[in-house]
Amino acid sequence: MMEITVKVMGPLIKITGESTVLMNMPEESTVRDLLEALFRRFGEDLKQEVLNEEGTDLAPYYKVLINGRNTKLMNYLETKLKNGQIVHVMPPIAGG
Amino acid sequence: MFGGYTGTWLEINLTEGTVEKKQLDEQMVKDFVGGGGFSAKILWDETDHNTDPLGEENPLILMTGPMTGTLAPTGNSWYVGFRSPTTGIYGEGRGGGYFGSELKYAGYDYVVIRGKSPKPVYLHIHNDDVSLKDAGHLWGQDFFETTHTLEKDHPKSKILGIGPAGENLVKSAIVMSDLYRAGGRGGAGAVMGSKNLKAVAVYGSKDVKVADPEGFKEVLKEVNNLIYQHPATGQLLPEYGTASLVNGMNAFGALPTRNHKSGTFEGAENISGEKMAETILTKTRGCFACNIKCTRYTQVKDGEYAGVESEGPEYETVNAFGSRCGVDNLEAIAMANMNANRLGLDTISAGTLMAFAMELYEEGILSKEECNGLDLKFGNHQAMNTLLQDLAHRKGLGDILAEGVREAAKKIGKGSEKYAMHVKGLELTATELRAAQDSGLGHAVANRGGDHLRPWSPAFTLFGFGNEEMNLSGTPDPIIPDDKARVVNEMEKTAIFTDLNGMCKFTVLCNTLAPSHLAKLHETITGIPMDAKQLKTTVERVLTLQRALNLYRYKMSPEEDTLPDRFLKDPAPSGPAEGKTLELPIMLKEYYEQAGWDEKGYPLAEKYEALGLGFVKDRM
Numbered sequence: 242m243m244e245i246t247v248k249v250m251g252p253l254i255k256i257t258g259e260s261t262v263l264m265n266m267p268e269e270s271t272v273r274d275l276l277e278a279l280f281r282r283f284g285e286d287l288k289q290e291v292l293n294e295e296g297t298d299l300a301p302y303y304k305v306l307i308n309g310r311n312t313k314l315m316n317y318l319e320t321k322l323k324n325g326q327i328v329h330v331m332p333p334i335a336g337g
Numbered sequence: 338m339f340g341g342y343t344g345t346w347l348e349i350n351l352t353e354g355t356v357e358k359k360q361l362d363e364q365m366v367k368d369f370v371g372g373g374g375f376s377a378k379i380l381w382d383e384t385d386h387n388t389d390p391l392g393e394e395n396p397l398i399l400m401t402g403p404m405t406g407t408l409a410p411t412g413n414s415w416y417v418g419f420r421s422p423t424t425g426i427y428g429e430g431r432g433g434g435y436f437g438s439e440l441k442y443a444g445y446d447y448v449v450i451r452g453k454s455p456k457p458v459y460l461h462i463h464n465d466d467v468s469l470k471d472a473g474h475l476w477g478q479d480f481f482e483t484t485h486t487l488e489k490d491h492p493k494s495k496i497l498g499i500g501p502a503g504e505n506l507v508k509s510a511i512v513m514s515d516l517y518r519a520g521g522r523g524g525a526g527a528v529m530g531s532k533n534l535k536a537v538a539v540y541g542s543k544d545v546k547v548a549d550p551e552g553f554k555e556v557l558k559e560v561n562n563l564i565y566q567h568p569a570t571g572q573l574l575p576e577y578g579t580a581s582l583v584n585g586m587n588a589f590g591a592l593p594t595r596n597h598k599s600g601t602f603e604g605a606e607n608i609s610g611e612k613m614a615e616t617i618l619t620k621t622r623g624c625f626a627c628n629i630k631c632t633r634y635t636q637v638k639d640g641e642y643a644g645v646e647s648e649g650p651e652y653e654t655v656n657a658f659g660s661r662c663g664v665d666n667l668e669a670i671a672m673a674n675m676n677a678n679r680l681g682l683d684t685i686s687a688g689t690l691m692a693f694a695m696e697l698y699e700e701g702i703l704s705k706e707e708c709n710g711l712d713l714k715f716g717n718h719q720a721m722n723t724l725l726q727d728l729a730h731r732k733g734l735g736d737i738l739a740e741g742v743r744e745a746a747k748k749i750g751k752g753s754e755k756y757a758m759h760v761k762g763l764e765l766t767a768t769e770l771r772a773a774q775d776s777g778l779g780h781a782v783a784n785r786g787g788d789h790l791r792p793w794s795p796a797f798t799l800f801g802f803g804n805e806e807m808n809l810s811g812t813p814d815p816i817i818p819d820d821k822a823r824v825v826n827e828m829e830k831t832a833i834f835t836d837l838n839g840m841c842k843f844t845v846l847c848n849t850l851a852p853s854h855l856a857k858l859h860e861t862i863t864g865i866p867m868d869a870k871q872l873k874t875t876v877e878r879v880l881t882l883q884r885a886l887n888l889y890r891y892k893m894s895p896e897e898d899t900l901p902d903r904f905l906k907d908p909a910p911s912g913p914a915e916g917k918t919l920e921l922p923i924m925l926k927e928y929y930e931q932a933g934w935d936e937k938g939y940p941l942a943e944k945y946e947a948l949g950l951g952f953v954k955d956r957m
């Protein structure tokens with residue numbers, strides 16, 4: 242098993258109840274597997290917030306980062322995770 | 338006269354105590370629009386490297402733009418232009434609130450303030466009545482007190498002015514308006530203080546006319562819809578303000594921490610927008626004609642900092658007094674924010690100065706005694722708040738820091754230069770540049786020095802806000818230099834155009850509005866033909882003149898388009914950019930090429946000609 246530290250922010254904290262969540266995932270798990278596991282643990286509300294209306298992709302401007310890198314620069318949701326990584330599930334954020 | 342302009346400006350000579358009303362020059366309007374365009378031309382005509390920034394000969398130019406005071410979204414900006422005492426080059430700044438619109442309603446597009454008053458005065462403007470009044474009773478007051486005093490004497494007036502930092506010629510002193518609005522990084526407040534001008538109180542009851550009211554209404558409908566529908570301007574900024582960036586920037590390893598040593602802060606959650614919403618946030622607010630309303634109002638109800646209340650702190654300030662100083666106490670940051678507003682200090686530069694001093698203390702370069710007896714280690718928020726007061730009042734170490742981080746490092750010596758985070762003398766801002774290479778380029782080429790707003794490109798490169806018209810799409814890789822010159826070049830067009838017109842940059846920061854929308858707003862308001870292409874030429878003209886001003890009038894070397902070695906030589910110690918440095922030369926080369934400059938960074942002679950800046954050639 243791998244231990245993945247998931248960090249959420251903004252409106253997601255209200256759903257998960259905490260900003261840092263530890264997840265144990267089987268070896269070879271992908272980002273998609275991790276998201277599904279999170280949805281199983283925290284329910285439909287999280288899924289509706291994070292995925293688009295069709296449930297096929299992340300909602301617009303949502304991002305998943307692995308160790309600070311946007312997974313879109315890797316294999317996106319099919320990127321394989323490694324033990325000890327930090328995964329951010331990031332809602333749209335603006336400022337400057 | 339064109340729509341959007343009043344057609345009149347004020348020339349104030351403080352040495353003589355005179356006030357003159359003058360007609361707006363139509364060619365200036367067509368060529369330079371307003372804001373930093375006008376300022377650059379006036380400074381080009383009147384100043385050079387012999388101009389003492391704190392001498393009588395440095396004009397302080399208080400500008401607006403054609404959209405200030407109209408119903409254009411966020412049409413509320415005032416600007417200051419000056420030769421910066423901090424950097425020695427072009428200085429400018431923007432503030433929002435209500436002051437800018439009021440100046441237009443009083444009948445003036447801008448005010449040029451010259452000379453030096455023999456005693457403290459303030460400028461009072463009530464429509465056609467314009468006079469200088471004694472400010473002896475205001476001198477020494479903080480900006481909140483000054484505002485309340487002047488509001489009593491001149492009800493309904495909007496107040497702009499300086500705090501003790503400006504009076505004391507502190508180089509990070511800023512000009513404030515409407516209690517909490519600030520503009521003029523690079524010492525605009527010190528320039529105002531050097532003139533013995535404490536404040537401007539303005540009240541007006543005239544209109545700002547729009548050239549094509551029907552057309553304007555149509556465009557307004559379109560742009561307001563875009564603003565409401567865009568996630569950044571329609572939902573995120575109104576709901577969360579800018580401080581939600583703290584967690585986001587930290588995730589990307591882009592949150593400057595402990596004087597920019599790294600980009601990840603272990604205490605980020607404690608100073609995040611989420612935490613603020615849970616604890617000290619009491620209400621949200623907006624400037625005149627703003628349909629975004631990003632402003633937070635905070636109050637500390639109990640504990641060590643009970644009683645603190647102010648607008649803000651926004652992201653830049655949270656970072657400056659927070660992670661950059663290793664401070665994870667939001668209430669202490671709120672205190673520093675409120676006091677910076679009262680003292681009239683630029684929170685960004687003040688935070689950089691505190692962080693610089695903290696690193697020198699931890700490195701053993703400054704002793705406790707040299708730090709005014711403070712145990713100035715990173716994270717000591719009480720010491721930080723004390724040193725902030727000392728900075729504004731030039732006490733001990735504060736007096737050294739008051740010269741700006743570049744000069745302070747020179748004075749302290751002992752290798753402290755390498756800890757001075759600035760570009761061209763202006764202190765750095767709230768982006769860890771190795772984790773967002775584009776922002777490194779933006780900071781390096783900004784005409785006023787270390788500036789994050791020309792443009793705030795991480796909105797695209799980190800947070801993914803693209804724009805089809807601007808050819809910004811897909812997911813750029815923020816830690817490599819590829820294509821970043823084009824991104825900066827593209828985004829600076831809209832950023833600077835808002836700054837010429839009187840809009841707040843938040844309408845374009847996340848690429849909500851594109852050049853075509855801004856052009857239509859400009860055209861219907863002023864009646865001057867404008868399309869996306871002409872907009873780009875106009876911005877290029879202004880930026881090129883500001884560049885020429887720096888190069889030829891102020892003798893800046895283009896080699897100053899650089900960044901501290903911390904970014905160029907020290908690999909990032911953590912985060913996604915771990916092991917990487919900033920690849921500035923590659924980006925600079927591309928940026929110069931795209932701008933029509935030679936490989937050293939000098940605009941080509943034909944570029945000046947093509948932009949209608951032929952007059953620059955005589956001075957090259």
Ligand code: SF4
Pocket residue numbers: 411413433434622623624625627628629630631632841842843
């Ligand atoms: S977006 Fe914020 S800073 Fe800009 S005008 Fe609106 S309230 Fe003021």
